[in-house]
Amino acid sequence: MVRSIRWLELTALVCLVAPAWAQFRVEVTGVGMTQLPVVIAPFKGEAQSLQKISSIVQADLERSGQFKGLPAGGTQLDEISRPDWTVWRQLSTEALLAGSVTRLADGRLDIRARLWDAVKGQEKSDFRETVVAADLRLSAHRIADWVYQQLTGGQGAFATRIAYVTKSSGRYTLWIADSDGEGAKAALSSPEPVISPSWAPSGTHLAYVSFESRKPVVYVHELASGQRRAVANFKGSNSAPTWAPDGQSLVATLSRDGGSQLFRIELKGGEPRKLTHTGSINTEPSFSADGGTLFFVSDRGGSPQIYRMPSQGGPAERVTFAGNYNISPALSPDGRWLAYVARSGSSFRLHLMDLGTGQVTPLTDTSADERPSFAPNSRLLMYATLQQGQEALMTTTLDGRIKARLSGQGGDIREPHWGPLRK
Known part of the structure; x- marks a missing residue:
């Protein structure tokens, strides 16, 4: 040994x-004492990318043990959407994240996200950054850190x-x-x-x-x-x-x-x-x-x-x-x-x-x-x-x-x- x-x-x-x-398959097991139910909606425009921001963010948050990811279903959302809170409250959702990925003329990616308090039906915070394509995963981890900080008050460590x-x-x-x-x-x-x-x-x-x-x-x-x-x-x-x-x-x-x-x-x-x-x-x-x-x-x-x-x-x-x-x-x-x-x-x-x-x-x-x-x-x-x-x-x-x-x-x-x- x-x-x-x-x-x-x-x-x-x-x-x-x-x-x-060179890559891993993440498997999360176990149930925490308290886990915050969150919905991470697919980001508008991420389907054209090999790296799905929403999946990376959800995996990060679930791995922390403090969040339970709920299915987003087929709902189409981005950072400018006006969610129907009745639907999300029926699922016991406490927080909702949605956003978009847009490729700019110079090849960089404009990434935007919005986090809502689903219980109050209010916006909590916005996220925006522009990155080169190679940093898409890093940006997703930064979004997970931002969500973690907004919802727990503590610092994330995903990025x-x-x-x-x-x-x-x-x-x-x-x-x-x-x-x-x-x-x-x-x-x-x-x-x-x-x-x-x-x-x-x-x-x-x-x-x-x-x-x-x-x-x-x-x-x-x-x-x-x-x-x-x-x-x-x-x-x-x-x-x-x-x-x-x-x-x-x-x-x-x-x-x-x-x-x-x-x-x-x-x-x-x-x-x-x-x-x-x-x-x-x-x-x-x-x-x-x-x-x-x-x-x-x-x-x-x-x-x-x-x-x-x-x-x-x-x-x-x-x-x-x-x-x-x-x-x-x-x-x-x-x-x-x-x-x-x-x-x-x-x-x-x-x-x-x-x-x-x-x-x-x-x-x-x-x-x-x-x-x-x-x-x-x-x-x-x-x-x-x-x-x-x-x-x-x-x-x-x-x-x-x-x-x-x-x-x-x-x-x-x-x-x-x-x-x-x-x-």
Whole structure:
């Protein structure tokens, strides 16, 4: 399992046996406690496009767990329509979205939408932007974020990106995709393993570990240009990079001194600074949102557990106590939650801890979960797992009630990480 390999400081990588998939089929399962009934009408003009804005928006909202999409039927609506509220109220509709897509003379797309409160029969807000055709899906995700904000008061996270790794035909590929898994583009392809992608806070760079030099080396990769540089290529293992919230440094696990310790690496250069000084393994660092605390995994107590310490180093405090094997900490951007993977018998399952109360909730009933990552609005978790014998990329709401499988049939996906909000 990847967990065991990561714990042994990544001396080898588990084989990924299924082909890479550039697109996913989204399957949403489960029922939330409260879901707002919404109608997303087909946008006028979208039938001429391969990408249906209304379908993308509805899938985004349903995946969030807070909305229930109702059928629009054959009703023809756009942003200037005057809906018959009697019809929609009979369906218990609480919100209605309609819009249009118009191709301009220069080839760009004029996208407009209107959101109504169906209970009051009143307009809530309008949306309008002009995009190049290649950004149609991005515009749909922005509309979903706008609807989410209008109806919940919170920030959406649909117009974001994710990173993950696949293996196909003996090559490892690092993919960048939309938050729903669609529109995947390869950032790197290598005959040697690529693991542990980590988004920079700016969303412009990724750090990751590549074995192309026949040993684990940490790279920083600029996505726009494809340029990259090795930032940790010391003797021994260089692994598990994570970005500091200011984007100026990384913390990674280095074994250059003979043990596996956490080091802070300034990207402007200079000697890495050791943060842990124990005879045990210290790995999988993860920053709190404010950058003041570093969570990590250590076996200093006899088994892998999650600890925290000041991000500049210092005394460590144990965080997990239930069970004898807890790994892969991920902190929510709002500072409320710690997600991690706990072993129970032979099963590895995703758990969520309320950092304020210490209460722990198991979120899954699968047995091979790995590497949780929060959406930048802290409302969803992404993780990799095994379902019906196949690798799958999943999202779940924080109560575990609504799950979405983003992987296609036979898709084998590992090492997911959710990127920041786009600026």
